[in-house]
Amino acid sequence: MKFIELANLRQSVRRYTDKLVEPEKIDNCIEAARIAPSASNAQPWKYIVIDNPEIKNKIADVTFDKLMSFNKFVPQAPVIIVLIAERPNFKSQIGGWLKNKEFNLIDIGISAEHFCLQAAEEGLGTCMLGWYNERKVKQILEIPKNKRPVLLISLGYAEKEYKQRTKIRKSKENIVCYNKYSFK
Numbered sequence: 001m002k003f004i005e006l007a008n009l010r011q012s013v014r015r016y017t018d019k020l021v022e023p024e025k026i027d028n029c030i031e032a033a034r035i036a037p038s039a040s041n042a043q044p045w046k047y048i049v050i051d052n053p054e055i056k057n058k059i060a061d062v063t064f065d066k067l068m069s070f071n072k073f074v075p076q077a078p079v080i081i082v083l084i085a086e087r088p089n090f091k092s093q094i095g096g097w098l099k100n101k102e103f104n105l106i107d108i109g110i111s112a113e114h115f116c117l118q119a120a121e122e123g124l125g126t127c128m129l130g131w132y133n134e135r136k137v138k139q140i141l142e143i144p145k146n147k148r149p150v151l152l153i154s155l156g157y158a159e160k161e162y163k164q165r166t167k168i169r170k171s172k173e174n175i176v177c178y179n180k181y182s183f184k
């Protein structure tokens with residue numbers, strides 16, 4: 001598969017079957033995430049794989065409520081991945097401070113996308129989740145006070161009838177300009 005085909009194939013999947021995900025496929029996704037680039041090679045991430053149904057259901061339950069009802073699909077997913085922002089190395093911390101940049105969040109986003117692209121290649125569906133009750137996620141997973149679960153990813157097999165959607169994106173003209181900033 002060409003990279004552009006894989007990038008198109010990956011889409012947020014919000015309907016899953018109850019088929020379990022093979023551990024080796026999860027491992028391949030973790031490997032893809034592991035080799036992602038990061039500022040000063042800090043790799044400021046930890047992946048918690050939640051495949052225990054009881055714990056997974058507890059986490060799924062705190063990804064939606066009346067306000068965030070759009071995440072009601074999450075309990076269908078047999079696996080949830082929780083990304084923890086780990087303290088970056090000294091060089092990345094200093095660089096981020098001097099340049100006023102959240103390198104660690106940029107790094108985690110790249111790694112998470114590596115994970116999702118590998119999942120797509122494995123025939124799996126994912127959905128990154130930014131809306132959930134962080135306090136409760138920390139409580140359930142015994143995450144230390146000074147660390148944050150910054151992103152969740154639902155993982156599983158998409159329902160058979162789940163269609164490949166055409167990507168709704170800004171046009172190229174809208175997102176690119178050459179040689180200087182353009183308001184076009």
Ligand SMILES: Cc1cc2nc3c(=O)[nH]c(=O)nc-3n(C[C@H](O)[C@H](O)[C@H](O)COP(=O)(O)O)c2cc1C
Binds near residue numbers: 011131132167
């Ligand atoms: C950081 C981040 C947080 C997101 N949070 C949620 C979420 O809480 N619930 C959800 O259903 N989708 C969530 N999404 C998925 C986006 O809505 C989705 O990626 C976007 O609409 C583009 O669609 P596609 O992923 O199918 O290409 C999130 C995506 C990102 C990158």
